[in-house]
Amino acid sequence: MSALKGLRVVELGQLLAGPFCGQLxxxxxxxxxKVEPPGAGDPMRVxxxxxxxxxxxxxxxxxxxxxxxxxxxxxxxxxxQLIGKADILVENFKPGTMERWGFSPETLLAEHPGxxxxxxxxxxxxxxxxxxxxxxxxxEAMGGWRYIVGEPDRSPSRMGISIxxxxxATYGCMGxxxxxxxxxxxxxxxxxxxxxxxxxxxxxxxxxPEYDHSSFIRERSGSILPGIAxxxxxxxxxxxxxxxxxxxxxxxxxxxxxxxxxxxxxxxFATHLARGHNQFELDDIINAWxxxxxxxxxDALMIAYSIPxxxxxxxxxxxxxxxxxxxxxxxxxxxxxxxxxxxQGAFPKMSATPSSVRxxxxxxxxxxxxxxxxxxxxxxxxxLDRLKAxxxx
Numbered sequence: 001m002s003a004l005k006g007l008r009v010v011e012l013g014q015l016l017a018g019p020f021c022g023q024l025x026x027x028x029x030x031x032x033x034k035v036e037p038p039g040a041g042d043p044m045r046v047x048x049x050x051x052x053x054x055x056x057x058x059x060x061x062x063x064x065x066x067x068x069x070x071x072x073x074x075x076x077x078x079x080x081q082l083i084g085k086a087d088i089l090v091e092n093f094k095p096g097t098m099e100r101w102g103f104s105p106e107t108l109l110a111e112h113p114g115x116x117x118x119x120x121x122x123x124x125x126x127x128x129x130x131x132x133x134x135x136x137x138x139x140e141a142m143g144g145w146r147y148i149v150g151e152p153d154r155s156p157s158r159m160g161i162s163i164x165x166x167x168x169a170t171y172g173c174m175g176x177x178x179x180x181x182x183x184x185x186x187x188x189x190x191x192x193x194x195x196x197x198x199x200x201x202x203x204x205x206x207x208x209p210e211y212d213h214s215s216f217i218r219e220r221s222g223s224i225l226p227g228i229a230x231x232x233x234x235x236x237x238x239x240x241x242x243x244x245x246x247x248x249x250x251x252x253x254x255x256x257x258x259x260x261x262x263x264x265x266x267x268x269f270a271t272h273l274a275r276g277h278n279q280f281e282l283d284d285i286i287n288a289w290x291x292x293x294x295x296x297x298x299d300a301l302m303i304a305y306s307i308p309x310x311x312x313x314x315x316x317x318x319x320x321x322x323x324x325x326x327x328x329x330x331x332x333x334x335x336x337x338x339x340x341x342x343x344q345g346a347f348p349k350m351s352a353t354p355s356s357v358r359x360x361x362x363x364x365x366x367x368x369x370x371x372x373x374x375x376x377x378x379x380x381x382x383x384l385d386r387l388k389a390x391x392x393x
Contacts, residue, residue: 002029003353007180010035010086011063012070012079014042016136016165017120017172017196018092019059024173025088026062027346027355033086033372034060034362035079038067038393041365057335058343060361066373067366067393074392076101081377084112088176092120095130105191115189116179118172124195136164139196144204151222168199224283227276230254232283233312234290234298240312241290241298248272250307257305258289336363369393 007030011022019034019042026032036042048055066082069075080102083089089108091098098104098119105117119125122134140146140163141156150157175192183189201208210216225231230251231244245254248271252264263269263285268278275282290298295311302309311317318324319342331345346355362368373379373393387393 001353002355003350004028004030005353007031007087008085009033009088009090010079010082011090012098013090013092013120015044015047015092016059016162017168017194018090018118019044020166020169021090021092021118021120021172021176022063023059023061024169025090025176027357029353029355030088032063033082033368034063034065035068035070035082036065036365038069038366038391041065041067045365052338054335054338054341057333057338057341057361061333061343061357062359063362064368064372065362065364065366066369069392070101072392074387074390076103078373078377078387078392079103082372083108083115085376087114087116087180089115089117090120090172090176091118094133095119095121095123095125109189109191113188114183116176116183116192117189118176118192118194120168120172120194120196122196124198125191125193134196136162136166136168136196139164139168139200142197143200144207145200148207148218148220150220152220154220156220164196164200167203168194168196171199171202224279227279229275229279229282230286232286234283234287236290236293236295236298239295241295242310242312243286243298243302244308246272246275251275253305254286254307257301257307258286260289331357333357333360335360366393 004025007025009022009025009030009032011018011032011034013019013022022032022034034042040046042056042060044059045056046053068079070079083103091103105119108115108117121130122139123129123132137146137158140159143164145163146156146158148156149159172192172194175194179190179192207218210218223232225246228246231246233240233242243254245251251269252261255261255264255269267274269275269282293301299309299311313321318330324330327349328345329347330342332340332342335341346357348355369384370381373384373387374381379387384393
C-alpha cells in the first residue's frame with residue numbers, strides 16, 4: 001500500500017521540473033498519466049550522458065504514456081477529458097500556454113472543484129517577468145545560487161546537476177501534498193505556483209538577511225565554508241576524503257586522531273572563531289597529514305574517533321558500498337529498452353506506506369493510449385485509429 005495509491009496525476013510537462021514532480025508523486029504510489037506530443041515525445045527521452053541516453057528510465061518510471069497534440073483543438077479536448085478524471089494536474093509550460101489551450105485554472109477548477117494544479121515556471125504565474133522564458137540554470141542565477149558556486153578567481157560554476165529544476169519540482173510536490181490535506185478537509189482543490197528562481201531562493205540560507213542587516217555579500221569560496229573549519233575535502237595518498245570536524249569537541253578528537261593532541265587546544269584553533277580565522281592554515285596542516293595516509297587509513301581513524309567524515313563517491317563507489325545496498329538506496333529495475341538498469345531508489349523511506357518503483361519507463365510514445373483512452377475514457381478501437389490518422393494522438 002503506497003501513500004498516494006488511488007490518486008491519479010495527469011502530467012503535461014516536459015524536460016525536468018514537471019516530470020520530476022511527476023516522478024516523485026509516482027514513486028509515492030499515484031497513477032501518473034504522462035501526456036507526450038505524438039512522434040518524438042518528451043525531449044527527456046534523448047537527454048543525458050553516456051553512450052545511450054538512459055536518464056528517461058528514471059524520470060519516467062511509474063508512468064503511463066499517452067500521446068496528444070495539444071496544439072490542435074481535438075487534442076486539447078481529449079486531454080481535457082483526462083484532466084476530468086484526475087486528482088492532480090502537473091505542468092511546467094511558459095505561463096499563458098495553458099490558458100491558450102483552454103486549460104486555465106479558473107476554468108478547470110470551475111469544472112472540477114477538487115482538482116489540484118501544480119504549475120512550475122521560470123518566474124511564477126504573476127509579476128513583471130512571468131511571461132519570460134526560464135530554464136533551471138536561469139533560476140539558479142537569479143535565485144543567488146550560481147554567484148556563490150565555484151572558485152573565487154573564476155566565473156560562477158554549475159553544480160553539475162539541474163538543481164534549479166529538481167528543487168522546483170520538489171517544492172511543487174510539497175505543495176501538492178499540502179493541498180491534498182486541505183482538500184481532505186474542505187473538498188476544494190487549489191493552484192500551486194512554483195517558480196524556479198524562488199525555489200532556489202528558498203535554500204539560500206542567510207544570504208538575504210546578511211546583506212539586509214550588515215551589507216554582507218556572500219562570495220564564491222571554492223570547497224570551503226567560510227569561517228567554518230575544518231570542513232573540507234582533503235587529499236590522501238590514493239584519493240580524496242571529506243572531513244567535517246568543525247565543532248570544538250570534534251576538532252579536539254581530530255587532533256588526537258592525527259597524533260597531535262596539542263593542536264586541539266592551540267589558541268589558533270581551540271575555538272570556532274579561531275579556527276575560522278585561521279582556516280587556510282588549518283587546512284594546510286590537515287592536508288599534510290592526510291597526504292601520508294590512504295583513504296582507508298583515514299576512514300578507519302575517523303570511525304574510531306567518531307568524527308563525521310566520508311569518502312568522495314562517484315557512481316562506481318556507490319554501487320559497491322554495502323550501506324547503499326543495505327538500504328536499497330540504489331535499486332535494479334528491469335527496463336523495456338536496456339534490460340536491468342541500476343538507478344536511485346524511491347525516497348524518502350516511509351514505514352507504513354513505502355514508495356517504490358512499480359513499473360519501468362514507457363519505451364514508446366503513446367504506449368498506453370489503448371489502456372487510458374480506451375479503458376479510462378471508453379473509446380473504441382475505431383475512434384483511436386481515427387485520432388491516430390488525424391495526428392491527434
